[in-house]
Amino acid sequence: MSLRTRALALTCFLAIGFTVVSLRLVQIQILDGDRYHQEAIHNHFERVEVPPTRGMILDSHGTILAKTHVLYDVRLDGKDLKNPEQTLPLLSKTLEMPLSEIKALYRPEKRFELLKTGLTEETVSALKDLKLKSLIFERKAFRAYPNSGHASHVIGFVDGQNAGVMGIERLMNKELRGVAGERWIERDVRRREIAAYRRKDVRAMDGMNVQLTLDLGIQHVVEESLNRVMEKTKANAAYSIVMRPKTGEILAMANRPTFDPNLREGMDLARLRNRCMTDVMEPGSIFKIVTLSGVLQEGLMSLNTQIFCENGSFYYGGKWLHDDEENGVLSVEDILARSSNIGFCKMGLALGEERLYTYAKQFGFGSSTGMMPGQGESAGILNPLHRWTKVSISRVPMGHEVGVTPIQMISAYSAIANGGRLMEPRLIHQITDNQGRIVKAFPPHVVRQVIQEKTANLVSEALTRVLSSEGTGKKANVPGFNVAGKTGTAQKVINGTYSKEKYLASFIGYLPQENPEFVVLVMVDEPKGHEYHGGQVAAPAFAEMAAQIAQSLNLVPKSAPATKVGAL
Amino acid sequence: MSRNRVKSSQSLHWATVLFWVVLVGMIASLALSYLVLKNRIIRVAEESRKQEVELMRWKDRNAQLQAAIQTLRSPKELERKVSGMGLVKVSELQWIRMDNAPETKLVKGYQLDGREP
Numbered sequence: 001m002s003l004r005t006r007a008l009a010l011t012c013f014l015a016i017g018f019t020v021v022s023l024r025l026v027q028i029q030i031l032d033g034d035r036y037h038q039e040a041i042h043n044h045f046e047r048v049e050v051p052p053t054r055g056m057i058l059d060s061h062g063t064i065l066a067k068t069h070v071l072y073d074v075r076l077d078g079k080d081l082k083n084p085e086q087t088l089p090l091l092s093k094t095l096e097m098p099l100s101e102i103k104a105l106y107r108p109e110k111r112f113e114l115l116k117t118g119l120t121e122e123t124v125s126a127l128k129d130l131k132l133k134s135l136i137f138e139r140k141a142f143r144a145y146p147n148s149g150h151a152s153h154v155i156g157f158v159d160g161q162n163a164g165v166m167g168i169e170r171l172m173n174k175e176l177r178g179v180a181g182e183r184w185i186e187r188d189v190r191r192r193e194i195a196a197y198r199r200k201d202v203r204a205m206d207g208m209n210v211q212l213t214l215d216l217g218i219q220h221v222v223e224e225s226l227n228r229v230m231e232k233t234k235a236n237a238a239y240s241i242v243m244r245p246k247t248g249e250i251l252a253m254a255n256r257p258t259f260d261p262n263l264r265e266g267m268d269l270a271r272l273r274n275r276c277m278t279d280v281m282e283p284g285s286i287f288k289i290v291t292l293s294g295v296l297q298e299g300l301m302s303l304n305t306q307i308f309c310e311n312g313s314f315y316y317g318g319k320w321l322h323d324d325e326e327n328g329v330l331s332v333e334d335i336l337a338r339s340s341n342i343g344f345c346k347m348g349l350a351l352g353e354e355r356l357y358t359y360a361k362q363f364g365f366g367s368s369t370g371m372m373p374g375q376g377e378s379a380g381i382l383n384p385l386h387r388w389t390k391v392s393i394s395r396v397p398m399g400h401e402v403g404v405t406p407i408q409m410i411s412a413y414s415a416i417a418n419g420g421r422l423m424e425p426r427l428i429h430q431i432t433d434n435q436g437r438i439v440k441a442f443p444p445h446v447v448r449q450v451i452q453e454k455t456a457n458l459v460s461e462a463l464t465r466v467l468s469s470e471g472t473g474k475k476a477n478v479p480g481f482n483v484a485g486k487t488g489t490a491q492k493v494i495n496g497t498y499s500k501e502k503y504l505a506s507f508i509g510y511l512p513q514e515n516p517e518f519v520v521l522v523m524v525d526e527p528k529g530h531e532y533h534g535g536q537v538a539a540p541a542f543a544e545m546a547a548q549i550a551q552s553l554n555l556v557p558k559s560a561p562a563t564k565v566g567a568l
Numbered sequence: 569m570s571r572n573r574v575k576s577s578q579s580l581h582w583a584t585v586l587f588w589v590v591l592v593g594m595i596a597s598l599a600l601s602y603l604v605l606k607n608r609i610i611r612v613a614e615e616s617r618k619q620e621v622e623l624m625r626w627k628d629r630n631a632q633l634q635a636a637i638q639t640l641r642s643p644k645e646l647e648r649k650v651s652g653m654g655l656v657k658v659s660e661l662q663w664i665r666m667d668n669a670p671e672t673k674l675v676k677g678y679q680l681d682g683r684e685p
Contacts, residue, residue, distance in 0.1 A: 069632045150642070
């Protein structure tokens with residue numbers, strides 16, 4: 001082959017070669033350019049969501065009631081693990097797991113085997129120091145409730161996705177959850193982020209903190225007292241609420257049975273119910289303040305008005321009504337102190353159906369308080385007048401034929417303690433950002449003036465007589481304080497008839513009577529044993545709680561009885 | 569030196585040569601500076617990423633400790649510790665109270681608030 005031919009062949013070969021390469025380049029760059037561009041973006045760029053930290057729930061003093069922190073899960077890539085004979089014992093030591101357990105979990109073909117959950121930052125650092133490429137760490141937000149079961153029904157809890165399921169966690173989920181940020185990052189061939197090429201970096205906005213009106217110290221007092229009540233009475237359930245009458249702030253709210261939001265696995269769902277708001281019960285004698293307020297407000301009677309209590313048996317509307325004692329003529333004040341049903345029946349008759357219904361409605365019965373919307377709060381039962389029977393006017397004044405929730409009941413007593421002003425019960429004090437700046441405040445709100453201040457003072461004065469030596473609530477006395485309150489012993493309705501064995505024992509009271517600082521409600525559902533009256537079961541629990549709450553609120557005892565003498 | 573240059577007919581234009589040398593030098597130094605700066609940016613960005621990770625780790629650690637401290641400070645836990653130490657709550661203690669306690673006088677003739685009786 002001549003030189004010229006060889007040169008021509010080489011030129012042709014190079015020309016064809018360059019043409020092929022050029023065509024391939026055209027195909028890659030122009031024809032399939034978009035696809036390759038997308039693939040390159042897909043391989044190198046990634047959108048990473050930056051999760052926000054859920055806000056805290058705090059008590060009125062800023063003590064943490066719920067907080068989110070990060071824990072890790074660690075997984076093992078069996079295929080990547082080199083020298084398992086040497087590595088597995090190291091893992092066992094660091095993870096504080098038996099070697100046999102780790103060996104059982106290890107399989108060379110399994111690439112994502114969960115070794116342990118809930119690891120702290122320290123353990124993860126120790127694992128990272130082992131420099132094992134086969135370990136995969138998963139960062140997970142964990143919601144902790146440091147005070148275990150305290151106020152669990154109020155605080156609630158979150159699900160696996162960190163969304164509130166019940167309580168404040170659910171009610172304030174929007175404020176607590178925060179807003180996720182995002183980051184567009186570029187990775188190198190080893191999947192490491194090239195930080196300099198970060199495209200978009202939107203920071204996550206952490207959730208806000210919700211400060212409640214609850215006082216953890218008072219909550220603890222209430223929780224411990226309810227534990228003792230449950231232990232002593234073997235009751236089905238017990239509820240207690242502490243409220244500040246001047247502002248409507250809920251200082252404590254507790255239910256039994258209860259739950260620990262940190263340990264929810266296999267828990268009985270019935271325990272989750274916030275009975276203080278959902279359960280409707282016939283209140284019995286504690287409802288009598290409505291009737292008393294009505295007759296005093298309308299000027300129909302005074303505290304000294306004498307009423308004949310029919311010596312303990314009264315026939316009205318074709319039915320007999322009985323008192324526990326055979327009372328003759330009693331003053332209105334004594335009727336309240338001795339909780340005479342017949343006396344209150346006569347007061348109700350004097351007041352009339354329409355006015356009694358109006359006062360009950362004004363005190364907030366028959367409508368929900370709206371304290372925690374969407375949490376199953378009941379409005380209770382207050383039948384409209386057209387559904388009242390002939391005997392209703394003799395039964396409603398003493399707390400029968402009506403259904404109330406504990407929160408409605410304490411709100412009504414708070415109205416008496418607050419000069420007749422019904423306050424909206426409040427659980428949330430304010431919302432703050434993570435710098436402590438107030439984002440939203442929830443000021444006290446007066447719902448309405450139910451009765452005049454003068455009338456409220458008269459009712460309050462009469463309520464102090466309940467705790468006198470002749471009254472039903474003498475066990476509720478707190479040394480050093482003038483206490484006002486009322487006992488209640490309601491027979492439970494079982495299959496349409498009043499049970500003679502199942503009772504709801506209750507006591508609601510406040511102190512100091514002259515300038516009430518807090519109202520306490522104690523209700524015990526079906527106490528067992530021979531003591532089932534409100535004065536025997538709930539009143540002592542009230543006294544125990546109130547004494548400690550007064551101490552916690554730094555209330556100074558005014559007139560301590562000299563008989564209460566001891567030594568430190 | 570070529571014959572033309574000797575004759576000065578095709579002499580070297582030093583100004584042009586200098587211009588090109590300076591230009592190429594500038595471009596080279598710019599390119600070098602670009603590389604140096606780019607490397608520095610990458611290094612600083614990497615450093616800042618590491619600090620970011622470290623900060624997040626500290627934040628996580630703080631949050632864990634905060635929760636742990638609150639658990640230890642919870643009334644239930646404190647009560648358990650107090651009872652373990654054999655102490656009794658103040659409310660369970662007895663106290664002395666006097667009815668109609670006489671008014672305390674600090675200085676002869678003067679009451680606590682400084683007023684004359």
